[in-house]
Amino acid sequence: MSLTTLTDRVVVITGAGSGIGRALSLRAARHGALLALSDWDAEGLAETVRQVEAVGAKVRHDVVDVSDRSAVRDWAAGVTEELGRVNLVVNNAGVTATGDFADLTYDDLEWIVGINFWGVVHGSKEFLPHLIASGDGALVNVSSLFGLVSVPGQSAYNATKYAVRGLTEAIREEMLVGGHPVTVTCVHPGGIRTGISRNGRKAAGLDGSAIDALFEKKLAKMSPDRAAGIILDGALSGKARVLVGLDAHVVHHFAKLAGSRYQDVVARVTSRMPLR
Numbered sequence: 003m004s005l006t007t008l009t010d011r012v013v014v015i016t017g018a019g020s021g022i023g024r025a026l027s028l029r030a031a032r033h034g035a036l037l038a039l040s041d042w043d044a045e046g047l048a049e050t051v052r053q054v055e056a057v058g059a060k061v062r063h064d065v066v067d068v069s070d071r072s073a074v075r076d077w078a079a080g081v082t083e084e085l086g087r088v089n090l091v092v093n094n095a096g097v098t099a100t101g102d103f104a105d106l107t108y109d110d111l112e113w114i115v116g117i118n119f120w121g122v123v124h125g126s127k128e129f130l131p132h133l134i135a136s137g138d139g140a141l142v143n144v145s146s147l148f149g150l151v152s153v154p155g156q157s158a159y160n161a162t163k164y165a166v167r168g169l170t171e172a173i174r175e176e177m178l179v180g181g182h183p184v185t186v187t188c189v190h191p192g193g194i195r196t197g198i199s200r201n202g203r204k205a206a207g208l209d210g211s212a213i214d215a216l217f218e219k220k221l222a223k224m225s226p227d228r229a230a231g232i233i234l235d236g237a238l239s240g241k242a243r244v245l246v247g248l249d250a251h252v253v254h255h256f257a258k259l260a261g262s263r264y265q266d267v268v269a270r271v272t273s274r275m276p277l278r
Contacts, residue, residue, distance in 0.1 A: 191246035229247070
């Protein structure tokens with residue numbers, strides 16, 4: 003069986019304290035899901051919980067750092083013990099580290115890899131047995147448009163999001179080979195109106211305000227709610243890949259047509275952006 007409804011299903015969402023994670027939580031709540039939510043930001047998570055409880059949803063919530071393997075392991079065990087099963091997991095938590103590779107510190111690199119890559123590894127690894135046991139499981143890992151194309155100034159983010167894509171596609175193949183009742187979806191959002199830029203790190207010497215303004219005013223076109231709807235529709239349809247936003251579709255297909263030459267075009271375009 004594959005997951006076709008959220009009603010009375012247990013839905014696990016990381017990064018639920020804001021942005022796409024909060025929007026996913028609200029949409030799932032309105033569809034009658036039982037929620038297990040986490041975020042490292044206790045205040046943001048509390049606000050999400052308040053909003054989903056206002057629509058009548060049952061919710062378990064835990065402050066969890068997804069880069070912490072033991073914390074995710076304990077969370078998964080607690081969710082399963084309390085709610086009895088897990089039907090859908092959305093590994094959504096993510097951060098940015100903006101700056102040329104030469105200017106990023108090892109601390110920046112370890113931080114973003116811990117959350118964006120290891121966070122998805124931990125969530126997938128700890129919940130996958132429960133998804134299989136559910137009989138109608140779905141695993142959704144959020145990559146990015148930058149998991150399909152690369153851009154200067156986002157080397158670390160690109161690396162983690164390409165890694166999420168590779169991991170997720172391989173897990174999907176393994177579920178098919180093993181005949182397991184779990185669909186696996188990799189999500190590639192374009193610009194979504196969230197606080198990811200404001201909450202991310204920037205290399206020394208960069209104009210953080212200019213970077214945030216560019217993202218929020220020029221690049222982030224889609225609302226988190228609309229993005230959440232596309233993601234959940236894709237998960238319930240069992241799609242292998244979900245592109246979110248016109249920009250994601252346009253840039254992805256341009257890169258496919260241009261081949262590796264897309265990198266030259268991207269370099270010329272971004273060189274005109276006054277971010278320093």
